[in-house]
Amino acid sequence: MPPPVDFMRKNRVKLAFLAFVIVVVLTLTLFSTSWSHDHDQEEARVVLQESLNEQIRAANRTSGNSTVVFASVIFRHGDRNPTNGYKTDPYKNGSEYVGGFGALTMKGKKRMYLLGKYLRKRYQSLIPPLYQFEDIYVLSSDADRCIMSVEVLLNALYPPLPFEKIHPSLDWQPIPIHTVPRDLDKVVSAKAPCPKYTEALQCVYNSSYSVKINTDNHELLEMLTLKSGQSVENYAQAESLYNTLALQKELGLTLPEWATDEVLERMKQLAIDSLAAFTHTKFMRKIRGGPLLAELRDRLNQKRAASSRLKMLLVSGHDLTLINLLRTLGFVETRWKPDFSATLILELHAIDQKHIVQLWYNNGFAKESTFEQLQLPGCDLDCTLNAFLEATQDVTPLTWTQDCTTGPTDPDACS
């Protein structure tokens, strides 16, 4: 057998040719497989994109039939811990409160989640399951518990669709929530400073109306002052104490002996008076409930003029947000005491070429909750948009800042 070197030298040309052929064949094979691979991938990508597009299209469709074209949903945050203690409070160091004073509780989160689920069902025909920024605008009071409440509600209203998921195991997606610092907030928390309003409120507290309530409850207030170790001289102070006691009871904490059910019920009535006192006069309603009402009226007008694609406005606020608005709308006879997650819905319907406003209320959301329809004073149950706008015209503030500073003193507050 010849040595391999000799063999290679003799068959140089043949070997070179063989090598060349092998290289060409290999290259071609590689190229063709990679090409078909690319091609397959490309095809797969197209198919995937198509199915994704189909999913998006499907998610962007609403289902069911309804005449509602716009809904404003205004609600109180979910259950929270007490915001403060009182002097002889056995729980005043707050160690019993998971998350701290004023924090949204687990129960509160679950309630908001239920409300979100309910809204998804109620408005399946209005807003598609796919989140789109033009469909919904979310306003919240700047309080942590309000922001957190609406965050949870939104998680139930807009659970992420498979292709919207940030992370496979994360059943949540971000949705923007707009807030305004408390001292600038006229609309939701309604705490923006207003000197003329403060003056009026002070006058209400000193008026014969208030004096009568305080006198009628004289003995109760004296007892509360004695037992709580702090001054409880009027219904406003009684409200603050009531909130703490009622929430402690709700949390399953044992209350001091003097805080009997009967005492709590009487305190609750004072709390209701106190909540209403903030909007005692027409001027006060215009200042504290008017800005939110104006916001709603603007949205309704835009909707009628078809200049807005917005379908839902969410407002995450406090008990006073609801009471101020309800009283400004004209519901001044009702003794409002909204529970956590209490909700007012203002719906705009398009029926037979006509725009109708409906009001729906729920005093605190639970699993099988339903809403009852409210009839706007001076209007039909199905109130035409024109009638609604007309009825609410004169409590809509046009010159809020002026009214608060240089305007006349409220004539009704002191009587």
Added chain:
Amino acid sequence: MPSWLIIVVITLASSLAQDQNVDDPSTVILTNIIFRHGDRTPVEPYPTDPYRNVSVYWPEGLGQLTDVGKEQHFKLGQYFRKRYDSLLPKKYNYNDVLVRSTDVDRTLMSAESNLAGFFPPVKPWSPDLKWSPIPVHTVPENLDNLVSMKHPCPRYDLEFKNLMESDFMKKIKAQYQDLYDYLTEQTGKEVQDPINVQYIFNTLWIEQLKNLKLPEWTKKVYPDRMQELSRLSFTLNAYTAELKRLKGGPLIGEIVNHMKQKVNKTLTPDRKLFLYSAHDTTVANILMTLDLFDAQNPPYTSSILLELHKLPPEKYFVTILYKNETDREPFKLSLPGCAFRCPLDDFVKLTSPMIPEDWNAECQLGAEQTFLFSDEATLLRNLSITVVIGSGIVVLLLISVLVLAVAFMQQRSRNNYRYSPLSIDSFS
């Protein structure tokens, strides 16, 4: 050997022994993070843009955070969790954390996504949900001088107008006039300054990122020439000392206050993390104000970390980090005049000229301003040869300083930074 000399030697030796350049998060007692939102759609396509049809090309809407952007921030949040695991308990508590965002959908959503990665629930409130609500606070843009920096400020507007009409900007305009004309003609949008160019640049950049083929006309100017101006545009808002003070000053002031209050135990609640969700302009303005800007478009999720460290028993120092790339550790920045590990007292001293004592008052066009102008008027009336020579010298000096500064900046960006906004790879 005299005793003072011994002290000096010891101090020198100990300072040498301490590595001034270590980034160690375990000593952090307070961190302030300013970040840009994640991947978004264009804010405003130009009039002749072939991809103007919003529902076809930008289904999320204009200027909205995309799914990619949400994921970017979720991951950044996970990175923060890792970095600050010893500083922050796993469970969110409002006494530890304050989150502030500009009042824009994409920054609000970025903050929320970031927090979902930063604070996944320890004990989920719903059995199969790996998310729990955390409040994000905001302020309407026209009232926000801190993060969006859009609160009106007449003095700032005047200073900015002066800058735009300065010789420097006139020179830029002369140099790029052909580009402005070309862009105006091609885009159907009036282009006259670097900021206009930046807007179009940004739209083109996003379209390229989304694999949309750019029109033929862009080849001549995109990216190179447009990028030069886009970069310049990010320096303009805080170009002069006065602009820095009025633009970046309030936020730097707030952060320095957090640090001072932390040390003298007056921070209430005694927080450990302040998170600011913002824009490329916010990031650029803060870096400009601190004299640390590399004149590069701040990419999505780029973050400035201003950390306060405590070494036992009572030694405090500040470090500044800039995380402008997803997959690598942040860059260490040193405030000019200080080491990377900058003693808190020095940091406070060095930043104090940047911080307005009363922003609202300084924003007014007050008496001081009028006086300055009337003074100038007198000078103009009494034009003398001395003034001409004097100003000539000043201009020469300014130009040489500018040349040096630009050279220095370029060198620094070469040495210190690795960030190429045009490389698609780093984002895919």
